[in-house]
Amino acid sequence: MIHSDATAWQHWQLTRDGEGLAWLSLDKAGESTNSLSAAVLAELSGVLDELERHPPRGLILRSAKAAGFIAGADIGEFDALADIAAARAMVTRGWELCNRLAAVPYPTLALVRGHCLGGGLELALACRTLVVVDEPGTKLGLPEVMLGIFPGWGGMARLPRRVGPGLALDLMLTGKTVDAKKAKRLGLADACVPPRVMEAAARSLALTPPRHQPLPLLQRLFLGPLRPVVARQARQQVAKRAWPEHYPAPYAIIDLWAKHDGNPLGAPEILESIVASPTTANLLRVFRLQERLKAFGKGGDFAPARVHVVGAGVMGGDIAAWCAARGLTVTLQDQTVARIAPAIQRAYGSLSKRLKDKLQLRNVMDRLIPDPEGHGAAHADVVIEAIFENLGAKQRLLQDLEARMKPEAVLATNTSSLCLEDLSRVLQRPERLVGLHFFNPVARMPLVEVVSAAGGDPAMARKACAFVGRIDKLPLPVKSAPGFLVNAVLGPYLLEAMACVDEGLTPETVDEAALAFGMPMGPLELADTVGLDIAMAAGQALTRQGAASPQCLTRLFQQGHLGRKTGQGFYPYPGGKVRKGAAGPVPAGLGERLLAPLIARTAQLVADGVVADQDLADGGVIFGTGFAPFRGGPLHYARSRNV
Ligand SMILES: C/C=C/C(=O)SCCNC(=O)CCNC(=O)[C@H](O)C(C)(C)COP(=O)(O)OP(=O)(O)OC[C@H]1O[C@@H](n2cnc3c(N)ncnc32)[C@H](O)[C@@H]1OP(=O)(O)O
Numbered sequence: 223m224i225h226s227d228a229t230a231w232q233h234w235q236l237t238r239d240g241e242g243l244a245w246l247s248l249d250k251a252g253e254s255t256n257s258l259s260a261a262v263l264a265e266l267s268g269v270l271d272e273l274e275r276h277p278p279r280g281l282i283l284r285s286a287k288a289a290g291f292i293a294g295a296d297i298g299e300f301d302a303l304a305d306i307a308a309a310r311a312m313v314t315r316g317w318e319l320c321n322r323l324a325a326v327p328y329p330t331l332a333l334v335r336g337h338c339l340g341g342g343l344e345l346a347l348a349c350r351t352l353v354v355v356d357e358p359g360t361k362l363g364l365p366e367v368m369l370g371i372f373p374g375w376g377g378m379a380r381l382p383r384r385v386g387p388g389l390a391l392d393l394m395l396t397g398k399t400v401d402a403k404k405a406k407r408l409g410l411a412d413a414c415v416p417p418r419v420m421e422a423a424a425r426s427l428a429l430t431p432p433r434h435q436p437l438p439l440l441q442r443l444f445l446g447p448l449r450p451v452v453a454r455q456a457r458q459q460v461a462k463r464a465w466p467e468h469y470p471a472p473y474a475i476i477d478l479w480a481k482h483d484g485n486p487l488g489a490p491e492i493l494e495s496i497v498a499s500p501t502t503a504n505l506l507r508v509f510r511l512q513e514r515l516k517a518f519g520k521g522g523d524f525a526p527a528r529v530h531v532v533g534a535g536v537m538g539g540d541i542a543a544w545c546a547a548r549g550l551t552v553t554l555q556d557q558t559v560a561r562i563a564p565a566i567q568r569a570y571g572s573l574s575k576r577l578k579d580k581l582q583l584r585n586v587m588d589r590l591i592p593d594p595e596g597h598g599a600a601h602a603d604v605v606i607e608a609i610f611e612n613l614g615a616k617q618r619l620l621q622d623l624e625a626r627m628k629p630e631a632v633l634a635t636n637t638s639s640l641c642l643e644d645l646s647r648v649l650q651r652p653e654r655l656v657g658l659h660f661f662n663p664v665a666r667m668p669l670v671e672v673v674s675a676a677g678g679d680p681a682m683a684r685k686a687c688a689f690v691g692r693i694d695k696l697p698l699p700v701k702s703a704p705g706f707l708v709n710a711v712l713g714p715y716l717l718e719a720m721a722c723v724d725e726g727l728t729p730e731t732v733d734e735a736a737l738a739f740g741m742p743m744g745p746l747e748l749a750d751t752v753g754l755d756i757a758m759a760a761g762q763a764l765t766r767q768g769a770a771s772p773q774c775l776t777r778l779f780q781q782g783h784l785g786r787k788t789g790q791g792f793y794p795y796p797g798g799k800v801r802k803g804a805a806g807p808v809p810a811g812l813g814e815r816l817l818a819p820l821i822a823r824t825a826q827l828v829a830d831g832v833v834a835d836q837d838l839a840d841g842g843v844i845f846g847t848g849f850a851p852f853r854g855g856p857l858h859y860a861r862s863r864n865v
Pocket of ligand 1: 293517
């Protein structure tokens with residue numbers, strides 16, 4: 223017999239079954255995703271009161287949402303945390319509630335299906351037993367560090383005790399997630415069960431909780447007397463990728479764990495420094511910008527299943543492989559099978575590194591179909607042209623594709639330098655052509671520019687955005703203009719860096735200034751990576767707009783030094799790896815000088831309507847160029863400097 227408790231809660235449902243187990247489900251009212259708002263936590267406290275009055279034999283905590291378990295604390299309430307008292311209250315609320323759950327006298331079990339992140343995982347860790355459901359969507363992690371904060375509800379203490387401090391710190395300092403099988407393997411979960419038996423498994427494991435394996439002796443020493451050693455090593459690792467003045471949260475996590483056993487309430491100065499740091503507000507802004515871009519890819523009823531890609535070069539091949547890995551059936555066309563084979567081989571090479579499950583790998587490869595005759599175009603929902611940058615060749619191809627495609631399918635070009643209006647001129651229905659500008663390397667770059675030409679059909683652009691969302695990339699709608707947004711803003715930045723070299727600074731010094739600003743790679747190493755021939759062509763396009771061509775670039779180009787691909791550019795690349803000398807002293811203000819043209823161009827493109835507003839431009843530049851996320855975007859940075 224199952225009956226609900228008389229008390230009605232808005233977000234939680236409590237039922238009791240005939241075996242005396244209480245099943246507590248979170249179904250946050252009015253939201254697609256469960257998150258732990260102040261109201262949700264207050265109600266949970268009420269539920270625990272009720273269970274204290276009528277203790278069950280065991281408690282099973284689960285989600286009633288299809289979208290997942292719990293996505294963490296409610297990020298919608300984070301704006302209020304600029305106030306230190308409010309931040310302290312928020313931490314206290316979750317900290318005390320998790321402790322209270324951990325201390326109840328009956329067995330507790332978290333049944334985790336779908337994402338279980340941040341405060342959601344902290345709540346699950348406060349249960350005695352953690353069971354994960356083996357499904358592709360099940361992901362567990364503590365991603366707080368990505369928002370510039372720390373796991374403040376007890377996860378910093380509980381996770382290291384479960385999986386050992388080294389692994390726990392790795393998860394907390396990178397924010398990466400683990401799937402169900404890995405959660406079990408690491409000891410984070412006690413059991414990993416298939417969906418069809420999850421309730422039966424939860425019931426039996428709640429009543430007879432599995433015995434926790436004690437951590438090995440060395441791990442216990444790392445939690446005890448050797449804790450400072452682990453902390454020192456973690457600090458050294460973090461220092462390799464994050465400067466403390468740019469990203470204070472990873473350092474705060476290490477300090478809180480090492481000196482306060484993960485209790486932020488015991489270290490008000492650390493909590494205060496994180497709340498006061500502009501990085502925290504800016505990373506939260508980046509999360510919101512990301513959600514805004516994601517929203518372009520949602521909604522609508524376009525559900526593409528088949529993609530046809532023409533051009534099996536690096537870009538076309540990688541786009542095809544990515545789409546196949548995201549579950550789409552992909553036909554890849556080029557003139558001969560021999561031209562397609564290297565792309566398939568490259569896809570196999572990179573996918574076999576990412577996909578450990580052999581069956582999954584085989585399924586992905588089965589979906590990636592060589593198609594030298596181009597039969598796939600007739601069945602595809604999205605057709606992407608990704609051949610070499612030649613107007614006539616692309617026009618002929620697009621004409622041919624248009625004649626064979628389904629009328630409602632999206633016709634897209636991956637051009638980065640040709641004008642969409644010139645390409646579409648030859649089509650029967652020019653308004654259907656959109657640009658889908660992917661970035662290299664496709665697997666790593668989250669952004670795709672969705673380009674609309676003048677007179678383009680907005681419905682096609684919306685479908686193109688939905689396709690981008692379907693393959694888990696962030697769509698950025700832009701108007702057709704040279705370089706769109708991302709390449710257009712990178713151009714002046716690279717030219718400024720080359721102007722500095724012409725003035726006598728070494729490439730190392732210039733790149734160091736950009737790294738100190740927070741860029742992921744120096745502009746000259748970036749130019750080498752893109753290829754100096756491509757930089758030269760872009761530079762010449764800009765020269766026509768009045769800028770002088772940098773001498774250093776012309777010289778390298780004339781000598782045939784085209785960057786990484788020829789083994790020499792601004793730097794030598796022995797064995798394919800960059801070799802840099804020591805940077806000289808970085809002149810004051812050099813970082814700002816390098817970025818100023820990028821910022822100015824971003825503002826100009828918003829003014830010209832190439833991108834709809836400042837926030838979208840900031841999101842596009844962050845996700846398209848890696849612009850220092852902790853600065854909140856180029857225009858946000860400019861605004862914050864002027865106040
Ligand atoms: C001390 C404790 C601190 C913390 O816990 S800090 C929070 C830590 N958690 C996170 O950082 C997770 C953030 N969220 C995500 O990474 C993703 O989202 C998900 C993986 C959970 C889901 O991704 P996807 O399936 O692509 O959906 P979607 O469009 O991102 O989200 C669906 C809706 O859910 C809202 N949402 C997601 N997470 C939270 C959250 N933590 N607080 C409040 N809302 C959240 C979104 O905004 C959106 O809303 P809409 O449908 O209205 O666009």
